[in-house]
Every structure is written in C-alpha cells, then in structure tokens.
Amino acid sequence: MIKYTQNTLDKLEAIPEQCGYILRYERGNFQSGYCILDNKKVVVLNKFLQTEGRINALIEIIPQLNIDTEMLDDNAKKLFTEISEKADAGEDEA
Numbered sequence: 001m002i003k004y005t006q007n008t009l010d011k012l013e014a015i016p017e018q019c020g021y022i023l024r025y026e027r028g029n030f031q032s033g034y035c036i037l038d039n040k041k042v043v044v045l046n047k048f049l050q051t052e053g054r055i056n057a058l059i060e061i062i063p064q065l066n067i068d069t070e071m072l073d074d075n076a077k078k079l080f081t082e083i084s085e086k087a088d089a090g091e092d093e094a
Helices: 007-019 051-066 072-092
Strands: 021-024 034-037 043-045
Touching: 007 021, 007 051, 007 072, 043 051, 051 072
Parallel strands: 021 043
Antiparallel strands: 034 043
C-alpha cells in the first residue's frame, strides 16, 4: 500500500535519479501528467499535479524506464521491486 506523502514522493523521485535520469517538473499539456525524452534520459512531470498525482504518475512511468537496479540503494531497490511487481500484475489482468 503506497502512502501519498511527500516522503513517498521523495523516494519515488530517487529511483530514476539514481539511474541517471533527470526529473523535471514543467508546464505543458501532458495527457497523463508526464512525458519521457528517451534519448536524453529526462522525465518531465506536469508541475501542476498535486503530491498524489505526482506519485501516481511516477508509479506508472518507473516500470517503463530502463532502470539498472545495481545503481539503486537498498530502499530504492525495494520500492522499485514493489512497483514493478504491481505493474506486472496489472498487465496480467489486462
């Protein structure tokens, strides 16, 4: 169960950042609150999202990124595994 707190958001933001992604909050018409610039390893989130929306966007986007778990610290690795398993379970249901 993910808690919608600033602490959770900070932990989620650490996952792509530890793998060399730049995480930016910008204005724009983002369909689901984010976009990925693959060639530059940049993740752009809609800056108008509240904490809950930012967390949900990161939970949705992190499994799509090329994350090297060897680069993650133990806390980030545990959270990444939890998110990935939920994403895999969601795909199985679809």
